[in-house]
Amino acid sequence: MTDQHRVDSLGAYGNPTASTPALDELARTGTRFDRWYTPTAICTPARASLLTGQAPFRHKLLANNERNVGYIEDLPADHYAFTTDLRAAGYNCGLIGKWHAGTERTAADFGFDGPHFDGWHNAIDHEDYLAYLDERGLPHYEISDQIRGVLPNGGPGNLLAARLHQPVEATFEHYLATRTIEMLERYADDYRSGARPFYLALHFFGPHLPYVVPSEYYDMFDPDEVELPHSVAETFDGKPPVQRNYSAHWSYDSLAPETSRKLIAISWGYVALIDSQIGRVLEALDRLGLVDDTAVFFSCDHGEFTGAHRLHDKGPAMYEDIYRTPGIVRIPGAPEGQERDEFVSLLDCTATFLDLAGLDPSNAVDSRSLVPLVAGESPEWADDLVCEFHGHHFPYPQRMLRTDRYKLVVNPDSVNELYDLELDPHELQNLYAVPGSAPVRDAMLARLYELLRERGDKFYHWMTAMYPVGGVEYDPSFSGFDDRAYEESAT
Structure with a gap:
């Protein structure tokens, strides 16, 4: 799972310039969903929906704590989570990377193994990450070439991108993949011994802005060959005024067009960096002999504007850029290379996990198993989809x-x-x-x-x-x- 990821940044979804061989291969050997949506385009509520199989209005965890203005910040202790059922069925459950589904209650409270990371961005000061760097003699985090706009009040805008002065092996993305492979190896031993099957999640913090990547990815794509989104022609005429305000907040109009093209190029580089790390994990799955026994899912919590509609980040504008997301599922024995156009949701992963484990998905009340679609069947399916939003800032x-x-x-x-x-x-x-x-x-x-x-x-x-x-x-x-x-x- 990635964070804030545009669907059009992947080769499998039609980007001819992208460098995403691992995810493209996953799509080639699995099922690519072309109408996969997030229930809400903001991190914490979307992640809580994945955890519970419930829409945000139902689980009521409606905002990111960093910008929360009064909503609850944790699910109640007795609230349903799919990991409760997996644990009861004997599963190992691991989560490496971004949690962001509560503040007081951590992933461990929901039965996940793995180090805990607070917040929405790479935890570059986390003790386990620092130990990882020091053990390998790798340099710590340092950046230059920062890209920012100018806020309406004249202050410096949010950091949008920067050059990272670390080798790939030192990046937080490489670190997360390494820890995931280590846990996969432990879980594989349990699985092969007949003791325990497993659920293992790798949640990257990127390609959420700011796009902070090493030079080989910062400069991977030529910005002169990048086209700006068609929707930079946005005038906001006849639109809710909040969209124009958000555009000012993200200082889009203070950036030169060549800077906007560079930002898109760097974002593609960030996606390429993450794809290479996903490739490492999938190679480990193959090396451990688990490919024929393991279902693999790829998606994200929501999309990202990256200049579309003269916006960055996400917010109170329900455009396809942030609601339609990538969704790829590979289940052993299912047909390869499928492209499905049913309306499905990140929410549907929850019931699918339970279905694959042979467990009752009825507590995931807003979720529906994708297994029949991945199996190539044609079940009755809704021809429309509802999404929701509750605020940010x-x-x-x-x-x-x-x-x-x-x-x-x-x-x-x-x-x-x-x-x-x-x-x-x-x-x-x-x-x-x-x-x-x-x-x-x-x-x-x-x-x-x-x-x-x-x-x-x-x-x-x-x-x-x-x-x-x-x-x-x-x-x-x-x-x-x-x-x-x-x-x-x-x-």
Whole structure:
């Protein structure tokens, strides 16, 4: 699992310039999902959804603690996690790398082996990492060539990229892969002895910005050969004002076009660095004779703008750049080289893990096993998908409905959004207020309302009063004082 990873940075997803041979080979020998989405484009809620198989509104861990403005920061002690069932079934469970699914409760509290890493970025001062460097005589972290913009108040912008003065063997990415291989070797011994099967997760902190990589990756791609995203033509006209504010926060317009191209080039280099480390782990899996017995998953928590829509990072804008993500699954015995276009989610990994282990996935209530799709079957599958967002830097609730052609985003604070992804794949023209779009808009509003009510997502209460979603079949005041009004509305 990577962090904040654009789907178009991989060769398997159509990037002709990318250097991602390990992940491309995984896609060639497994199943590539072309409509794989995150339940929410922010780290902690997405990771908590993977852990629980529950949508963010249900598990209620809704924000990253670094920017949290009042939401809970840990799952309750009695909250369901799939590792509870795996542990009870005799599995070793390991997690090497990014946790970021709580502050007081660590990965160990959920049954994972492995060193604990706080926070959202490479833990370059972690005692185990420093010991790893010192044992091998490797240099510590040092950077130069920093790239920053200028904030609206004139201050220096967030660090976006930098050159790392370490050899690859000293990078945090190489360190994480090394520790993963060491744990894989221990788990392999247990597995071969018949004692315990295993679940092992490697969670990189990249390619989340800032893109801090050694020179061979910092300069791997020529920025003059990089095209800027089509959506840098974004004007924010007819869009929620928060998007323009986020663009200013990430100081996009203070960067020269050649700097933006360089950032994209460095981000591809970061992906290449991580791919090489994934390759090391997959080679170890082969060396240990485990390929024919081990399912392999690759995805990330959410995407990244990297200049798209004049934005960086992620935030309150439900564009494909941050919601559609890579998703590759290889299960022994399943057909190779499949490309599936069903709408699936990172959430669906949870039920899939349990299904593969022969365990009941019913506690992962918002998750559905991907095993039939990977097996090449054609089960009945939903032809739309709901995503959600709750805020970053400040509370900001959003809900999204994605269908084959259209996307609807409900923004209670301002204007809603409707995009025709067939005619406008870069989501530049908001059709919500265009008169000719009313039939599609209203049908999607009604469908989103229906799905939110089925799920128990109380966001639907706002829609009850504000949009043409049909009769009110309940007392929206919850008063019980006047049944007649909503009964008449329902009829």
